[in-house]
Amino acid sequence: xxxxxxxxxxxxxxxxxxxxxxxDVGGESMSVTKQRDALQLLQTVxxxxxxxxxxxxxxxxxxxxxxxxxxYLRDFSFFFRWMMTEGLSTASDMKDIPLSxxxxxxxxxVESYILYLQESHLYERSALLSNPTKSAKKEYSDRTISxxxxxxxxxxxxxxxxxxxxxxxxxxxxxxLAKIELEITELTPLARAHAIRAKILIDDEIYQFVDFVYNGxxxxxxxxxxxxxxxxxxxxxxxxxxxxxxxxxxVSEIVSLDLSDIIMEKNQLKLIRKGKKEDAxxxxxxxxxxxxxxxxxxxxxxxxxxxxxxxxxxSPANPNGHRIEVRSVQKLVKKYAKAFGIPDLSVHKLRHSFxxxxxxxxPDPHQLQAQLGHSKIETTMQYAHVLExxxxxxxxxxx
Numbered sequence: 001x002x003x004x005x006x007x008x009x010x011x012x013x014x015x016x017x018x019x020x021x022x023x024d025v026g027g028e029s030m031s032v033t034k035q036r037d038a039l040q041l042l043q044t045v046x047x048x049x050x051x052x053x054x055x056x057x058x059x060x061x062x063x064x065x066x067x068x069x070x071x072y073l074r075d076f077s078f079f080f081r082w083m084m085t086e087g088l089s090t091a092s093d094m095k096d097i098p099l100s101x102x103x104x105x106x107x108x109x110v111e112s113y114i115l116y117l118q119e120s121h122l123y124e125r126s127a128l129l130s131n132p133t134k135s136a137k138k139e140y141s142d143r144t145i146s147x148x149x150x151x152x153x154x155x156x157x158x159x160x161x162x163x164x165x166x167x168x169x170x171x172x173x174x175x176x177l178a179k180i181e182l183e184i185t186e187l188t189p190l191a192r193a194h195a196i197r198a199k200i201l202i203d204d205e206i207y208q209f210v211d212f213v214y215n216g217x218x219x220x221x222x223x224x225x226x227x228x229x230x231x232x233x234x235x236x237x238x239x240x241x242x243x244x245x246x247x248x249x250x251v252s253e254i255v256s257l258d259l260s261d262i263i264m265e266k267n268q269l270k271l272i273r274k275g276k277k278e279d280a281x282x283x284x285x286x287x288x289x290x291x292x293x294x295x296x297x298x299x300x301x302x303x304x305x306x307x308x309x310x311x312x313x314x315s316p317a318n319p320n321g322h323r324i325e326v327r328s329v330q331k332l333v334k335k336y337a338k339a340f341g342i343p344d345l346s347v348h349k350l351r352h353s354f355x356x357x358x359x360x361x362x363p364d365p366h367q368l369q370a371q372l373g374h375s376k377i378e379t380t381m382q383y384a385h386v387l388e389x390x391x392x393x394x395x396x397x398x399x
Contacts, residue, residue: 037066044073049097051171052076055158075151082113085274086348087251090326102156104327105176108199108344110152114180117145153177199344201353203360206245209345210290213336214238220339236301237332239294240311240324241350246287248354248372251347255326258308264288273373281371355383 045056056069080094088109089101160175201209214234221227243254253271261270267288268280283291301312301321312321313328330347337345351372358368369380 034066037070041066041069041073044070047095048073048076049080049095049099051099051159051163052155054163055155058158058162059154071147072151072154075148076155078148079113079152082116084252085250086112086351087253087255087326087330088348090252090255099159099171102159103172103174106346107176107179108346110176110180112199112346112348114145114149117148149177149180153180199342199346199352200349200356201245201342201345202356205342206353206357207286209336209340209342210238210242210245212340213241217336217339233332235294235297236311236324237336239290240329241333241336242287242290243283244347244350245354247281247283248351248358248368249281249283250351251326251329255311255324255329257310259310260308262291262310264292271373274375277373279373281373352383355380359383 041056045053052073056072059069059072077094080089080097083089083097083101084091084094088105089097091097091101156172156175156177160170160172160178163171165171217234218227218230221230240254243249244251247269249269249271253269253273257269257271263270263280267282267285269283271279271281273279295310298310298312298321301314302319303309303312303321307321307323309321309323311324311329313324314321333345333347333350334343337343355368355372358371359365362368365377365380365383368383369377372380374380
């Protein structure tokens with residue numbers, strides 16, 4: 001009999017019982033491979049959100065194999081970690097991502113994830129194969145991406161249509177994955193460039209957008225209340241957006257920024273990045289000007305003496321300035337982007353805008369990798385094909 005040494009802390013008790021029954025008691029015997037997968041499932045599922053545990057229980061009851069269930073977990077892990085990297089969740093651990101973050105996802109966000117997958121798999125596959133054919137890359141990428149999206153569609157369908165809470169209500173009130181076509185068509189780098197181009201800022205648009213936030217948006221306010229609100233917060237909003245665009249920072253990094261994290265004389269920020277790594281990336285003089293202006297006015301938010309957050313907000317429930325939330329930043333960027341005429345521009349596309357502009361002017365992906373805090377160069381290289389003329393300009397700068 002295959003001897004399993006089960007961990008002392010069993011988060012997944014019900015699955016544990018079912019696996020032990022299958023392995024030790026009888027019924028259909030499990031192969032060594034299945035037993036290994038079952039143990040791995042048992043040991044890893046506790047690191048996922050509780051609603052994923054519910055989903056796995058549901059699929060286990062449908063007689064899905066341990067290998068299939070592990071495949072679901074791997075696909076969910078890839079997506080959840082992307083969400084945290086892009087600032088789409090304030091959770092610092094994948095296990096703590098709340099249902100509300102899934103409920104608030106937009107169709108364009110999922111489409112951005114698909115573009116990210118296409119870029120990632122293109123470069124990863126090229127590294128694995130010494131002489132890959134186009135057809136081989138296409139087959140690999142299409143199949144893998146389709147599976148990852150199919151896994152998400154299964155999870156979101158379960159949470160929105162099958163699962164119920166104690167009141168008989170669905171866990172999710174909307175299923176954004178239902179709006180995504182499962183068939184994935186492999187895009188060429190040029191096609192990806194055009195798809196992304198409409199959602200980011202290029203060249204002077206970066207400065208025009210920030211100027212619009214400060215000087216132009218007021219004309220779009222149709223009530224006195226909206227005008228007063230904008231004038232109250234325009235220095236903060238301008239500085240916040242300018243800082244993301246001047247250093248490619250994640251929204252979660254900007255929101256969690258404390259006054260003590262700013263090294264103004266060196267144009268650096270002290271950050272704790274993904275993987276709990278300490279870093280001190282730079283920001284530009286242009287961003288510094290907007291930040292310094294806002295800091296002179298920060299006290300108008302009336303923060304408590306112990307409040308160290310850089311970017312503050314007030315609310316009827318809490319009139320003293322407190323740390324602004326990621327969701328609030330996402331909403332204000334969408335508000336300005338829509339009025340500016342680029343409705344698909346989102347807060348994580350501001351980071352994308354910086355990265356694209358950086359490579360246009362400094363064609364060294366390793367420098368960009370260090371600035372953005374990427375652990376793999378393949379992640380950074382997703383920005384290399386955004387503009388079809390970038391390569392030509394990089395070549396011209398070398399002669």
